[in-house]
Amino acid sequence: MDACDLLVVGAGPAGCAAAVAARRAAPGLDVRVVDAARFPREKPCGGALTGGAQRELALAGLELRVRHAVVTHALLRVEGLARRVELPRPAAVVRRIELDHDLVLQARAAGARVDEEAPLLALEPGLARTGAGPLRFRAAVAADGVGGPSRRALGLGPGRRAPLRETQLEAAGQGDLLFDLDAAGAGYAWRFPCFVEGRPAESCGVYALAGGAALTGALREFARREGVLPAAPATPSALRLFEPGGPVGAGAALLAGDALGADPLAGEGLRYALWSGRIAGALAARALARGGAPSLRAYRARLAGSRSGLLLQLTARLAPRLYAGQGRWRRAAADPRVAEALAALVSGAAPAGPLLALTVRLAAGAPALVSRSGPA
Ligand SMILES: Cc1cc2nc3c(=O)[nH]c(=O)nc-3n(C[C@H](O)[C@H](O)[C@H](O)COP(=O)(O)OP(=O)(O)OC[C@H]3O[C@@H](n4cnc5c(N)ncnc54)[C@H](O)[C@@H]3O)c2cc1C
Incomplete structure (x- = not known):
C-alpha cells in the first residue's frame, strides 16, 4: 500500500x-x-x-510571486466617520x-x-x-x-462559521483597503483594489458573524450606495x-x-x-x-x-463586542488611535500598544487561548 x-x-x-x-x-x-x-x-x-x-x-x-495590487492605506468607516490611516507595511491584494x-x-x-x-x-x-x-x-x-x-x-x-459574500467590480474606483462597518445588514463591507486577468479591478464583499441569508441583499445595497457595479452575482461562502x-x-x-x-x-x-x-x-x-x-x-x-497567535486571541475577544451592536466598542473603533493601532496590527508591525491595552482592560474575563478544558 x-x-x-x-x-x-x-x-x-x-x-x-x-x-x-x-x-x-x-x-x-x-x-x-x-x-x-x-x-x-x-x-x-x-x-x-x-x-x-x-x-x-x-x-x-x-x-509572493504572482501579480498583486499594492495598497498603502486603510479606510475605516464607522459611526458615520471615515478614518484613513497609513499601513506601516503595505498590503498586497492577490x-x-x-x-x-x-x-x-x-x-x-x-x-x-x-x-x-x-x-x-x-x-x-x-x-x-x-x-x-x-x-x-x-x-x-x-x-x-x-x-x-x-x-x-x-x-x-x-x-462556528461566519458567512461572507464576495464579488468583483469590473473597474478600480478607489485604491485603499476600505472597511465599512456602517454597511446595513453586515458586520462590515469591503472594497479592495486588485488585478483580474491583468486589468485593475476591485474585490467587493460583506462579512458578518452570523445571518448569511441577509448578506446577499446587504452586498447589493452596499454596491448601490457606493455606485459600483458587481461583475457577477456573489456566491455564498464562509470561513471557520x-x-x-x-x-x-x-x-x-x-x-x-x-x-x-x-x-x-x-x-x-x-x-x-x-x-x-x-x-x-x-x-x-x-x-x-x-x-x-x-x-x-x-x-x-x-x-x-x-x-x-496572540493577535488571534485578541481579535477573537474583540469581534463579538464590536459586532453585537455594543455602542461603546463601535465608538472605540471610531477613535483615530484605535484605527492606527488596527493598521499596525494587520501590518504585523509591533507593538500595537493602544489597541492591546484597550482590549485587555475591556475584555477581562474572556477565555484564554491555552485552556485546560480543550484537548491537550
Ligand atoms: C469571501 C471570502 C473572502 C475572504 N477574504 C479574505 C481576505 O481578503 N484576506 C484574508 O486573509 N482572508 C480572507 N478570507 C479567508 C481565507 O480565504 C481563508 O482563511 C483561507 O483560504 C484559508 O486557507 P486554507 O489553506 O486553510 O484553506 P483553503 O484555502 O480553503 O484550502 C483548502 C484546500 O483543501 C482542499 N480540500 C477540500 N476538501 C478536501 C478533501 N476532501 N480532500 C482533499 N482536499 C480537500 C480544497 O480543494 C482546498 O484547496 C476570505 C474568505 C472568504 C470566504
Whole structure:
C-alpha cells in the first residue's frame, strides 16, 4: 500500500505552508499533500495579504510571486466617520486562483509531492482513504479548509462559521483597503483594489458573524450606495472562526488554516493559514524525525506563544463586542488611535500598544487561548 511520513490534507495556503515547513525542518521526510481540486482552482476570497500575512508567508519559506495590487492605506468607516490611516507595511491584494497555484508549485519545488484530484474520503489512525487510493501515514496536518471532511473524520466538532459574500467590480474606483462597518445588514463591507486577468479591478464583499441569508441583499445595497457595479452575482461562502480553547487536532493529526479557524474580527484567514500551517508542519516533521508523533499540547503552546497567535486571541475577544451592536466598542473603533493601532496590527508591525491595552482592560474575563478544558 502507498505510504508517506507526513500527510497534508489540502493544498491551500495552510497545506502548502505545512508542506514547505516540514521539508525545511526535516529535509529527508516523505511529505504528501492531497487535494480534491485540480490547480489552478478558484477560491472565494478578498485576496488581501496584509503585512502580517506577508511576514507569515516569508516565515513559512514561501514567496509572493504572482501579480498583486499594492495598497498603502486603510479606510475605516464607522459611526458615520471615515478614518484613513497609513499601513506601516503595505498590503498586497492577490487573486487566489493565481496565488494558490503558485504556492503548490513552491511546495513541489521544496520536495513535497502534491496529488491533485485526490480527495480525502475517510481518515483512520495512520490510514487515509482518498479518491486516488488508500495511503498510510505517520502524522497528518488537516488543512482542508472550511468545507473539508477532516474535522468530522477526526471526531471534532464543526466549530462556528461566519458567512461572507464576495464579488468583483469590473473597474478600480478607489485604491485603499476600505472597511465599512456602517454597511446595513453586515458586520462590515469591503472594497479592495486588485488585478483580474491583468486589468485593475476591485474585490467587493460583506462579512458578518452570523445571518448569511441577509448578506446577499446587504452586498447589493452596499454596491448601490457606493455606485459600483458587481461583475457577477456573489456566491455564498464562509470561513471557520477561531475559538480560543477549541480543538487543535486529534491523535497524530494537527488542524491548520480554516480547519483550525480564522480571525473573527476582520475575517482575515490567509495570515493564520500560513501561520498555523507552518507551525504544524515544522512541529510534526521534527517529531517524526525523532521517531515520535506530534504532541497536541506542544502544538497548542506553540500557537499560543507566537505573535500571530496572540493577535488571534485578541481579535477573537474583540469581534463579538464590536459586532453585537455594543455602542461603546463601535465608538472605540471610531477613535483615530484605535484605527492606527488596527493598521499596525494587520501590518504585523509591533507593538500595537493602544489597541492591546484597550482590549485587555475591556475584555477581562474572556477565555484564554491555552485552556485546560480543550484537548491537550
Ligand atoms: C469571501 C471570502 C473572502 C475572504 N477574504 C479574505 C481576505 O481578503 N484576506 C484574508 O486573509 N482572508 C480572507 N478570507 C479567508 C481565507 O480565504 C481563508 O482563511 C483561507 O483560504 C484559508 O486557507 P486554507 O489553506 O486553510 O484553506 P483553503 O484555502 O480553503 O484550502 C483548502 C484546500 O483543501 C482542499 N480540500 C477540500 N476538501 C478536501 C478533501 N476532501 N480532500 C482533499 N482536499 C480537500 C480544497 O480543494 C482546498 O484547496 C476570505 C474568505 C472568504 C470566504
